[in-house]
Amino acid sequence: MNARIASPAPIDLSPDAITRSARTVIATEAAAVHALEPRIGTDFVEACRLILACKGRVVVSGMGKSGHVARKIAATLASTGTPAFFVHPGEASHGDLGMILPQDVVLALSYSGETDELLFILPVIKRQGIPLIAITGKPGSSLASQADVHLDGSISSEACPLGLAPTTSTTVALVLGDALAIALLEARGFTSDDFARSHPAGALGRRLLLRISDVMHSGDDVPRVSPDSGITAALVEMTRKHLGMTAVVDADQRLLGVFTDGDLRRALDDEGVDLRGATVAELMTRGPKTIGADKLAAEAAQLMEKHQIHALLVVDDEQRVVGALNIHDLLRARVV
Incomplete structure (x- = not known):
């Protein structure tokens, strides 16, 4: 007897279904960001202190979607007074580790805290005595346990109904990165003129620099x-x-x-x-x-x-x- 092939579920393109889906995503991610606020405490303060004491730059790294978020965090840090750049962890083990110097600080992102490419380069980072800040969703993970400071980016669920696509987790990581950048900006006394000098070609730069x-x-x-x-x-x-x-x-x-x-x-x-x-x-x-x-x-x-x-x-x-x-x-x- 031939097995019956299940028919695909009908697609609901009604306005109600589409808006309901979008609102669910927004509500899920907003709740996760709200739950993040009470976790900002001594670990976050220590992360800021490590970066403020840094004589070099903040090296931000992550794979996949975490890598995209890491690139954005590096860009935000750099434009708000904290020298920073992104290093791809896969490329790091093939020569790019030479970009990371003992006077730097590494900020590593991985929701699972078990990303192989990141864990592979940790011994080299630790051997040089480079401070490591980790943002993960698993406080008991390998990356979190080896970090000098761990920032908890855990969530109750992804906004993806399949629970597969990184959505809520990447939003929370991005918010943590923004929180770091702005806390550091204020601690440094970074001004609008300083910001404009980093953005001379944009509309904001023209407004802030043109006399x-x-x-x-x-x-x-x-x-x-x-x-x-x-x-x-x-x-x-x-x-x-x-x-x-x-x-x-x-x-x-x-x-x-x-x-x-x-x-x-x-x-x-x-x-x-x-x-x-x-x-x-x-x-x-x-x-x-x-x-x-x-x-x-x-x-x-x-x-x-x-x-x-x-x-x-x-x-x-x-x-x-x-x-x-x-x-x-x-x-x-x-x-x-």
Whole structure:
């Protein structure tokens, strides 16, 4: 009698089934992260102390999915003030162990704590007296027992319904890595300027590093007129310099006011104003918003947004006009 082949279970693609599955994963992983919080104690503090005392770098290692998490942890550490890099444990036994020096600290990830490739290189690490921090889900495992510090990343269950794909376990390991990185960041007094120096090419780096002096117009490119100039002269200056405004300055280049497109429109609406005979001083805006050349370009963007203006004059400590910029300059610099 032929054995009957079981038919595959029907696939449920209903919206309810899909959203239910996703919410279950999120709830499972959130519960595991929440359960992690009470475990942060003396072992975590000792791990931080080992890394802070390290004269070299943190070498992060792991296989498979733990390896992917290890790479991310290494990158996060490196970008937040803790020099770190990833070493593949399989490659380590074929020459890459030479990258690990006695002044380093090793951070090894393995949920089972029995990953052969990691256990194979442990004797070499221990022989050199290199401190070992392990993140595992098995406190009684070989890796945990050989570590100087063990961080418990155990979970009650994976979010995978088959209990096979590393999901919850990798999330917990990643959270532990982030917790280490941020605790170390705060202990080092790492600042936003320090962070920007590690990210000079990104949008964040531009926002944190780019100064007004880097984007402003200066010298002859700054529109400026004297207070007794006529409206025609002011409009010619505004047109030539393409900033939609002009500074009004005294003989020492000190700022008296600003004349903008808006001031012109208001004057046109005022029937009592004789535009042919009026001077810029009569129509300019006094006490305009200004900024210093050493300020961040991002601060100029915030100032423009707050006061709903499109251009700023740059002044020194004695209120002399040294530059000008508008929103288009910030857009070109990709600050906004």
